[in-house]
Amino acid sequence: MTQRVRAVVARGRGAAVGVETILVPDPGPGEAVVRVQACGVCHTDLHYREGGIDDGFPFLLGHEAAGVVERVGDGVVDLEPGDFVILNWRAVCGTCRACRRGRPWYCFATHNAKRRMTLEDGTELSPALGIGAFAEKTLVHAGQCTKVDPRAEPAVAGLLGCGVMAGLGAAVNTGDVGRGDTVAVIGCGGVGGAAIMGARLAGAARIIAVDIDARKLETATVLGATHTVDAKTTDAVEAIRGLTDGFGADVVIDAVGRPETFKQAFEARDLAGTAVLVGVPTPDMKLELPLIDVFSRGGAVKSSWYGDCLPSRDFPLLIDLYLQGRLDLAAFVTETIPLDGVEDAFARMERGEVLRSVVIL
Structure with a gap:
């Protein structure tokens, strides 16, 4: 069943982003729908808005996120509804030449969802880094969902999805x-x-x-x-x-x-x-x-590339260190904002006023 949710969309190069209603389809084989709980505002999202990544407008922005799996598609065996996950943009394929050499952090054929989220008029959206998580719910490949300890705060856990892990x-x-x-x-x-x-x-x-x-x-x-x-x-x-x-x-x-x-x-x-x-x-x-x-x-x-990380290896380890008090991930959260606060957060980020603004859904 297709779901209507609110999401942040960039419609054109340099244009202010806005909150719109988008359509999220049921997950196809190997895919999952995730209810997003928190998503960091990353400079890469601003690159998308400015056309610095490519020209695939309209973009569904947001990618540094954590949430709860809501539905899974056929063939998904290691993920189920209710799992708390960090979304990642390098879902390794396991079969490319890098993966076969035992270097999956260099995977050259990472997975994304094949079904497309759209605007209400049917226009297909390009999700940022194959994720698109400035949204109440998003559709991703199941391999983009990394299960971690649910005791972690979503606003903190999601930051591992991009910037913190990269650095x-x-x-x-x-x-x-x-x-x-x-x-x-x-x-x-x-x-x-x-x-x-x-x-x-x-x-x-x-x-x-x-x-x-x-x-x-x-x-x-x-x-x-x-x-x-x-x-x-x-x-x-x-x-x-x-x-x-x-x-x-x-x-x-x-x-x-x-x-x-x-x-x-x-x-x-x-x-x-x-x-x-x-x-x-x-x-x-x-x-x-x-x-x-x-x-x-x-x-x-x-x-x-992405801190040469392997999400399935690194995310759970770093969350464990955070829960033990040995890794102060909370230090990166400068402010929490609503979904309609992303455009203003971009301006604060450009002025150097924040480490991370985090959208809470």
Whole structure:
């Protein structure tokens, strides 16, 4: 039975989003309908609104979410109504060349629901990252639902669905931060803050937070940074070297995703150090580096896809750490807002006033 629910829709490039009625069909084979309880406002949703991802308007926004499974389609065996889940946008296929090599976090053929949600006039919607969770209910592939301990607060749990997992995983999984390492994080918004928290969780001895916003640097200290660098007034590369006996950091994470910040990450790492790009660039951005420096500095230059996470492995583990009081995920929730507050939340996010606004349904 098709259901009518309220949802946030972006109809055109740069246009303000609005709450509209959409139609959610019954789940098909391998699919599930989820009643959304909370969904974080992520910068990726703003990228969709601005046409920075693709031109598939109208978009059903929202993807950083937690909720309760309401219905499942044929063939779904490991999920049932009533399960508390975090939605993920990398439902691994299990059969592509990455999965067959035992690297499912690189899966090249991730699943999405095949049935389409629509506007009331039948216009098909493009759900953000295959999820579309600024909605009272959404339709996803069953593999996009990761069961976690239901004691977790939905507003906190949902953040693992994107930004927090991306940043934390950039440190722990992609950057392979180890005990005693020195880590620098450039850009201390939600993703960068999560990278700082991940570096602390991994046992880094020194964590250097770099930003141009003093408020974000204050928050970075709360999240685990041992040193801060105001890149508005200080050369970030020289400051990082100055805090590391002139050598540079073992791991430098660029959570901004601009050519100038990634060049800083590349130059601020120690010999044989690792530079990790987790901030999302736009298609027009270009990077120029002296090839001799790429060779002579050694080490690794990596991009981090979703924190190189495996949701079925990482989400339950991180929720357990949160419930044990060892991972303060609640620190990322700056405010909770209603469904019709997303457009205003975008403005606050652009002004750097929040780590995360979270829609509560």
